[in-house]
Amino acid sequence: MTRLKTELFDLDFDPPLILASGILDQTAGSMENLIEKGMGGVVTKSIGKEPRGGHPNPTVVELETGLLNAMGLPNPGIEDFTEEVSELKDRSENVPIIGSIFASNAEDFVYIAEKMVKNGADVIELNLSCPHAEGYGASIASDDRVMGEILEEVSDTIHEPILAKLPPSTEIDEKAVLAENSGADGVVCINTVKGMAINLETQMPILGNEVGGYSGPGVKPIGLRCVYEVYKAVDIPVIGCGGITTGRDALEYVLAGASALQIGTAIKYRGKDAGEKITEEMRTLLNEEEISDLNTIVGDAHG
Ligand SMILES: Cc1cc2nc3c(=O)[nH]c(=O)nc-3n(C[C@H](O)[C@H](O)[C@H](O)COP(=O)(O)O)c2cc1C
Known part of the structure; x- marks a missing residue:
């Protein structure tokens, strides 16, 4: 039997497919459902300190090769969400839970991270793509000083592994090195790609927030490039x-340097059992190539 199981930070991801943040992950029940349908780990919706309503409608536009969303990080706030994390922990003991968190400063990141781990999150994922307090719309990851400070303070406070989730950028490899040097145990590449859609009839932007994040098959070449460059630059797992939608996409990411994979928009195209389908496709392709262990081909595209 082809081995797909991956061990990261002393946790087993079996298979190494993880539900990405923001997709059917606001309740313990929906995350458990995705685990039962083949995900080897889950990332929660990004949770902030206070409840937040998100951006005005429309928040999602369907495009030919993906989705454009401007949800605006709607979430119940950490106090209410801890219940979902502890419930999921009770029900899905052996599957790693990654708590995604966002804030605009280090103090709030630390506060939310502590609550997440206290209630059962095995790993913390820092969503560094959200706007920072003084940034006038710029993301936290665009400010090296703030990003470094957040990682240092969170890693000084909690003992659980920390993932830095980076937005796609030309210099993503430099950001990944900064994350590694500031205490990150792993890097997640990529968040959505900034984009927009315009309605010709109304001659106006379609999204309520005007601009949003692009995801799905259309962003795969961008994500692959980011993983490829980051893998070369850091020693921590990527x-x-x-845009990972099929087993073939997943294997391309592994060859670029990914030790595990997050699956988001594919749920829309492949259904809630996308995890099972992608796993099966990976297994078939690996069998054809006579590769018995997925872990042996991580980064092989680097020669
Ligand atoms: C509707 C929607 C909501 C999302 N919400 C979050 C979020 O709360 N936090 C986060 O870090 N990423 C969020 N993302 C980004 C995804 O986690 C992922 O990084 C991105 O969609 C690219 O992967 P994909 O092409 O497999 O969807 C969201 C994506 C979508 C489509």
């Missing part, structure tokens, strides 16, 4: 994300 988790690939962005």
Whole structure:
């Protein structure tokens, strides 16, 4: 039997397919359902300190090769969400739970991270793509000083592994090195790609927020490039994300350097059992190539 299981930070991801943040992950029940249908780990919706309503409608536009969303990080706030994490922990003991968190400063990141791990999150994922307090719309990852400070303070406070989730950028490899040097145990590449859609009839932007994040098959070449460059730059594990819809996509990411994979928009195209389908396709392709262990081909595209 082809081995797909991956061990990261002393946790087993079997298979190494993880539900990405923001997709059917607001309740313990929906995350458990996705685990039962083949996900080897889950990332929660990004949770902030206070409840937040998100952006005005429309928040999602369907495009030919993906989705454009401007949800605006709607979430119940950490106090209410801890219940979902502890419930999921009770029900799905052996499957790693990754708590995604966002804030605009280090103090709030630390506060939310502590609550997440206290209630059962095995790993913390820092969503560094959200706007920072003084940034006038710029993301936290665009400010090296703030990003470094957040990682240092969170890693000084909690003992659980920390993932830095980076937005796609030309210099993503430099950001990954900064994350590694500031205490990150792994890097997730990529968050959505900034984009927009315009309605010709109304001659106006379609999204309520005007601009949003692009995801799905269309972003795969961008995600692959980011993983490839980051893998070369850091010694910590890289988790690939962005447009992974089939087993073939997943294996391309592994060859680029991903040790595990996050699956988001594919749920829309392949259904809630996308995890099972992608796993089966990976297994078939690996069998054809006579590769008995997925872990042996991580980064092989680097020669
Ligand atoms: C509707 C929607 C909501 C999302 N919400 C979050 C979020 O709360 N936090 C986060 O870090 N990423 C969020 N993302 C980004 C995904 O986690 C992922 O990085 C991105 O969609 C690329 O992967 P994909 O092409 O497999 O969807 C969201 C994506 C979508 C489509």
